[in-house]
Amino acid sequence: MFDPERQEQERQDLAEALKGLRKAAGLSGERLAARCAISQSKISRIERGKTLPSVIDVQRILDALGVTDEVAKQLLSLARTAKVHYKSSRSYAEIGLWRKQDELKALAETSKVIRYFHPAAPSGMLQTRAFATQVLTPTVRGRPARNVERTVDARLGRQEVLRDQSRTFTFLMTEQAVCWQRAPRDVMAEQCRHLAAMSEWENVTIGIIPNRVQIPVVPLNTFIVYDERLVLVEIFSGEVVLRDPQDISYHLNLFDAFLERALVGKDAIAFLKSVAHAFMREHD
Template sequence: MTSFQQARVDLGSQLRQLREAAHLSGKELAQRLRWQPSKVSRLENARQTATEDDVVVWAQAVRASPDTTDELIRQAIALLERHDDWKQRHRSGLAAIQEDIRDLEARTKLFRVFEPGIIVGLLQTSEYARHVFRKVKRLYSAADQIDAAVRVRMQRQEILYDRTRTFRFVVTEAALRTALAPPEVMRGQLDRLLAVSTLPNVEFGVIPFDSELPSSPINGFWIYNEALVSVATMTKDLVLREPDDIAFYVRAFDDYAKVAQLEEAGRDIILRILHEYRKQPSH
């Protein structure tokens, strides 16, 4: 067990002890917090990382002391600031990771996302996502929860239709052409992008191959409000909260957005690639 996972286990144990001391069942606590009962179980059993918000409302519900609450917050922040080991993280389950992400998205009003080599998770079709999760499972020896992970990823996408939220996605043309699934799945995925790109609260930009890039697109990144940036590498998921780091990635996103083709121009690129996929035989 890694030190990160041990810290998550320790925090989950403390949360359980506080719940039991308050004479609450997991279901009763979930009702107070307006959560799914499964979330209480995931946090207590270290299958999901508790956020600062999670521990604050938990502490309030069980009437924990101010000192206890402060200590829980400290531990939660420390966990989120750690460089999460992807191999260990995926062993906890593909679905649990999707639940972690969904909780973060629920607290976000402004999304800015840059992806150079894959379709953004919030925009994936179920079949494209299934092929991605199969590759993740093989690479990281992840727990076999592909069906559950796909289901949660599809549930996450309901947030796209919340008009109080704004989504700005920028991808490279390479991301649309990278064949992470068979041609028929890629065709369905590109059709999905065409539909989502017309939503009034969604800005979808494509950087064509013939555009000069402002910097090398080494990694994709997600900016959540002005609060944090998530940068995924092959072995680590970096969670950055320092204002200087956030400002740097905001500038980087704006630079990429300036050279991206938006609206009809962006959809023209998708249509051109979709036409090429239609020429390919289905597997």
């Protein structure tokens, strides 16, 4: 559905189409800017392909130009497609999976409020070395090979940003994400104790969604919301980055709906410690 090689071309196609429509309407960039209440400098950047406009920006420009419904439909569809970026796990494997960890670290370091939703396993930002090693070691045929040790080091390096008290981190995960045994029981117990300890940090909130509560929707994918500027959605074969304001708003609402049903604070800590105890009891 998504082809990363076409993204830049779609961006340029959109820019050229909007510029062509403005010229066909006999408007200068300044006059168009006044009509749609967007700065002239931004209109210029959009038309040169330097700024990727939001779908709302494109709608305002098209309304100001008075284009036909058919033309508007085509360009709005192109705008939505251009706001989505897909990168496969294979492409990361070719350059080194540890580079993905560096990209995620850079995203966190340029954000103030970060929200993580993990339905199947704890976030890499909260993983112990032993658990991360288990998770990152390929076990399924066809999964891209990777330098596990280097990737684990990079993943643990990402966690340094958690010490920055100017940023806030909220991690939501399902009970299943905590309890599914992805590693030996002693490693699972250590991971749960680590999550409980991280819950004590002032700028970190960890929420656990119990199996017994009624959930608003089926938790299909991991996603991360960086401030209110982009959403990263993880799927089995790679990841999708969403920048459209409507997509971002939807994921923020989804996150809040799950957070309302989660155990947090002392309740989350007590739950995590009980799971750690259960893993150790079974290990013994």
